[in-house]
Amino acid sequence: MTAPLITLDRISRVYQTGRFEVRALDGLDLTVERGEFLAIVGPSGSGKSTLMNIVGCLDRPTAGRYVLDGTAVEELDDDGLADVRSRSIGFVFQSYNLLPRTSALDNVAMALAYQGVGHKERIARATASLERLGLGDRVDHEPTELSGGQQQRVAIARALVTEPALILADEPTGNLDTASGDDVMGILRELHATGRTIVLITHDADVAARADRQVHVRDGRLVA
């Protein structure tokens, strides 16, 4: 058996707001194997978002060890974290987070630009990624010209184009109607079927049920 993709070891994250200390994560342990489809479930205020920021290498833990794809993340500086995000993580956000006034193609190709991929190859790979998600005829459309479901597909195409070890989806269906939401979950399941590791963060039990495994966050810890 190969090493797990994600190992979180007694992770704590403490925010200092004025005189108060907020312990958003409190000694949390989590292991995600390669090829897993995991849902992290929890109500707002549970520390779920903080966990997503740390797993997504947007933030560093106050204490504890985090190894992602063999890299000890908590030792990295900001540029190191940016590198890990660029190479190892594909984000899918609730609000899509596409660049406005930018074509679907450029939105997807942008992810490759920060890896130093040349212009031609970027265009080719971004086009392929969009085609894979059934958006071959939408490459020149800007986000405002696309439906919510289509925008989320563009976001997934952007997450996939770098061939990351981990797809991190934060409430990917939160802004979508039921049909589009089902559609997006279907895509994630397909990706999982092709061997991708997917971590889904949600408060929605129905969405979480589509994952293979669920962990629940309460008060900064995992509960059974």
Next chain:
Amino acid sequence: MSPLDLIRLALARLRSSRLRAALTMLGVIIGVGSVVALVAVGQGATKGITAQLEGLGTNLLTVNPGSSTSFGTRGAAGSATTLTIDDATALAAIPGVAAVAPELTTQKLVIAGKENTTTSIVGTSAQYGTVHNQTIWQGSFLTQPVTDLGLRVAVLGATTASDLGLGADAVGTDISIGGIPFRVIGILQSKGGSGPLNQDDQIIVPLEAVKSNFVSGDSVRSIGVSVATADQMDLVKAEITTGLKSRHGLGAADAADFTVFDQAQLLTTVNSITGLLTVLLAGIASISLIVGGIGIMNIMLVSVRERTREIGIRKAIGAKSRDILFQFLIEALVLSVLGGFIGILVGLGATAAIGAIAGWGFVFSPATLVVALLFSLAVGVIFGVWPARQAARLDPIAALRYE
């Protein structure tokens, strides 16, 4: 991202907000344009004045008599009658002197047919043309035999000729100067210029003719000396001073009863004044360049604020702080350099227009353009770096949550 990618990104960004980009660039356009135009105006004015001064004669030294003192009252400089024709002859013997032209000037009424004018009558030698860079347009200039004999012949300045209604066919006809008939033997090429520098409004006649007809005595108003080469100027000037002092019976320690005026000195003075003016004008113009830079900074700061979410997205997807820094810096640079380019074109247009109006033609130095472009580049860096740093320092989580 490669610099090319960033430039492409910046251009796409500017295309998507054309009006804002144009207004932001306007400050730099005006700044660079006025620097280019005003420096060119300075250079054009310098060139124009220099050309006029050089028109008076190259390597010219002018010897003027000192002031006379009568009954204890000191007269104006040049009022003394200490310079003589013999002095002029003696100066011709000094090594390095190419030509000597003693001048005895008087104002006379000149009549040609029905036309008349009052102008300067310059009595001088055949070398006057060499000393004062005069070239003949029609006929011929004074010659040695003519001046030796003191014949009543006249060479007309271009303005004088046209004032008298005389053209090319006037050569060989007679005109009346102060009531005395003179034969026109030549008309000079126009040199341009106006006011006290105008050399086109005068009549040149043999010195002897002035002496025998208008002004008695042996003294001359001034002696023009043309020096063979520029680097001999100082030496010849010193030689003239000592030579004339001893001729006038003055010791080395005595004050000279004449002055030697150096054309090059005047040229240097004028050049330093116009140079100073050019710097002054450029300085004033560069203030508007700074204002333009502040405009860029202002818009970039607004832009960073507006695009906080974009910055968050880019960072989440893997952009390093440096990528964001360069993205915004290059955007500012594209604005300022593009503005600089357009400003140069505007400045050159203004230069051509002003040159055409002022009559010194299209004068500009490529160095000015390079400097202007470097300046606009510097404006972009200086005023772009702070907003870019603001953008680069944004925390990705906070930026992503920014609405």
